[in-house]
Amino acid sequence: MSLLGRITKRRTLAALIALSVVTTVLGHPAASRLQNLLSPLLAPFRDVGMYLTVTMRQNMEAAGAKGLTLQEQEKLHNELDTLRGYTAYWKHEAEKTQEQLDALQKFQKSYSPVKDLPCELIPARVVGEASLPYTQERSLNVGQDGGAQPGEWVLVTDRSKALPSGLAVVSASALVGRVTGAGAFSAQVQLVTDHHFKTAARIRRIPDPGHPREIRLTAEGNARIEILNEKNNRPIDVQAAGDGAGGLTIADVWRYDNVQPGDLVVTAEDKFLPLEVRIGRVQEVRPDPMHPDRVIIAVRPEADLSTLRNVFVVNNLPEHISRSAGGKK
Amino acid sequence: MRWVPFIILVYVVLLVQTTVGKMLTFPRTALGTVGPDLAAILAVFLALRLRDGADLAIAAWVLGLAIDLTTGGQAVGPMALAYVVAAAAVLRVREAFFRERIAAQVFLAMIFCLLAHGMWVTIQSVLTPSAGRSWGLYWQMLKQAFALAIYTAALMPVGHWALRKCERFLIAPQAGRSRGARGMR
Numbered sequence: 336m337s338l339l340g341r342i343t344k345r346r347t348l349a350a351l352i353a354l355s356v357v358t359t360v361l362g363h364p365a366a367s368r369l370q371n372l373l374s375p376l377l378a379p380f381r382d383v384g385m386y387l388t389v390t391m392r393q394n395m396e397a398a399g400a401k402g403l404t405l406q407e408q409e410k411l412h413n414e415l416d417t418l419r420g421y422t423a424y425w426k427h428e429a430e431k432t433q434e435q436l437d438a439l440q441k442f443q444k445s446y447s448p449v450k451d452l453p454c455e456l457i458p459a460r461v462v463g464e465a466s467l468p469y470t471q472e473r474s475l476n477v478g479q480d481g482g483a484q485p486g487e488w489v490l491v492t493d494r495s496k497a498l499p500s501g502l503a504v505v506s507a508s509a510l511v512g513r514v515t516g517a518g519a520f521s522a523q524v525q526l527v528t529d530h531h532f533k534t535a536a537r538i539r540r541i542p543d544p545g546h547p548r549e550i551r552l553t554a555e556g557n558a559r560i561e562i563l564n565e566k567n568n569r570p571i572d573v574q575a576a577g578d579g580a581g582g583l584t585i586a587d588v589w590r591y592d593n594v595q596p597g598d599l600v601v602t603a604e605d606k607f608l609p610l611e612v613r614i615g616r617v618q619e620v621r622p623d624p625m626h627p628d629r630v631i632i633a634v635r636p637e638a639d640l641s642t643l644r645n646v647f648v649v650n651n652l653p654e655h656i657s658r659s660a661g662g663k664k
Numbered sequence: 665m666r667w668v669p670f671i672i673l674v675y676v677v678l679l680v681q682t683t684v685g686k687m688l689t690f691p692r693t694a695l696g697t698v699g700p701d702l703a704a705i706l707a708v709f710l711a712l713r714l715r716d717g718a719d720l721a722i723a724a725w726v727l728g729l730a731i732d733l734t735t736g737g738q739a740v741g742p743m744a745l746a747y748v749v750a751a752a753a754v755l756r757v758r759e760a761f762f763r764e765r766i767a768a769q770v771f772l773a774m775i776f777c778l779l780a781h782g783m784w785v786t787i788q789s790v791l792t793p794s795a796g797r798s799w800g801l802y803w804q805m806l807k808q809a810f811a812l813a814i815y816t817a818a819l820m821p822v823g824h825w826a827l828r829k830c831e832r833f834l835i836a837p838q839a840g841r842s843r844g845a846r847g848m849r
Contacts, residue, residue, distance in 0.1 A: 344718035344719065355729070356745070357741070359741035360739075366737065377675075377678065387684055388683050388684050391687055463682040466682055467699075469737075469805055470736040531792075531796050580691075580692055580693070581691045
């Protein structure tokens with residue numbers, strides 16, 4: 336009773352402030368644990384809120400789209416009819432090819448060692464965003480119990496289930512971010528556009544026969560100008576970083592590499608993601624004011640991060656598991 | 665102060681701020697992503713209405729901690745401290761204003777956000793490992809904080825009006841006239 340009598344508001348406040356100082360000093364590891372403790376409490380209702388947010392954003396984007404004139408509508412209808420014809424033809428061709436491929440795979444499975452993407456793709460759903468706009472983070476409804484670990488990559492793909500094995504899995508996919516913290520039931524994802532996001536990447540230039548572009552190549556100390564073609568089009572290794580404003584930037588790229596808007600930016604293979612996945616497209620190339628022979632590149636993310644909902648965490652499997660199981664779908 | 669309804673309201677504010685409230689965010693501006701701090705609106709409302717300074721400080725701490733726990737910063741705790749300091753500042757100056765005036769609400773919300781977010785950005789920048797720290801990034805976050813303060817201040821009158829409707833659930837009736845802040849001195 337005397338102890339309770341001594342607990343005043345001022346003492347409580349002093350204790351709370353002291354607690355804040357301690358947790359501040361403890362830094363990121365303690366913060367991550369505390370944040371993961373709160374996540375399960377918020378998750379059920381956040382899921383509904385996030386569904387509403389994403390749906391409203393998609394509807395607003397659709398409503399904000401510019402209307403078409405009658406002529407444009409007619410032109411689009413005609414194009415659509417033509418495309419339908421092509422689709423029917425290619426569907427038939429694809430079915431034929433698939434049959435041949437199945438037969439070949441059956442043969443390969445019987446007589447060769449298993450080769451597959453050594454990754455497990457864990458489906459997850461975005462259930463919340465960070466409270467404040469300083470960080471570009473999302474919360475996932477999958478945590479360590481579901482297989483998500485800090486450092487793993489997060490992808491978004493246009494297929495929600497029945498993913499085929501192999502590189503085709505990610506052919507229509509885009510990198511969304513990286514898992515920075517994971518509790519038992521939830522994980523935090525740092526988006527590719529976050530201030531602190533950095534990754535090794537590659538620029539893949541897309542040659543356009545209609546608009547040939549000149550690049551400078553150096554071999555055995557001699558520099559020469561050539562037209563970009565499939566033979567000399569080597570990927571450019573770069574470091575991509577989030578700009579905190581919905582995009583990424585790449586610095587220190589040689590002006591002579593002649594990177595242009597529309598070129599692809601893909602991941603460089605690492606131990607967590609042993610394959611190439613699209614990060615975004617070059618949006619703008621501007622000269623570096625500090626280095627006249629270099630350029631700074633602005634990249635627009637491939638995935639629409641504002642309406643992000645269903646994603647996949649890439650869980651890299653140990654080699655012995657991937658060999659014995661043939662990878663997981 | 666009625667603490668149970670307050671905690672429920674904090675929970676609701678947190679849910680809104682991390683989900684539906686993001687509809688109010690502008691993701692691509694020259695200053696970066698700009699969005700409001702809805703918890704700050706509640707904190708300023710309490711700073712204008714509560715008579716007991718200790719109650720206000722504890723409420724501000726809870727709100728700040730809630731923000732800390734749902735923002736991916738370097739540490740949990742800086743926003744709790746920053747909210748307490750900002751609430752104390754608003755409590756100090758509130759007697760100089762007519763709190764029903766929209767201009768006063770807007771001004772005090774802006775002061776609150778500038779103080780709280782300025783402190784938060786500074787502490788987070790100090791705690792960031794040196795590899796990811798730069799003056800450019802710090803300056804950009806300060807500009808974001810400034811934009812956030814203006815945006816939140818613009819929403820303050822609407823928030824104040826809505827919170828006035830549920831004031832009796834949050835704040836216990838207080839007898840007598842207000843004679844300034846108590847308990848924080």
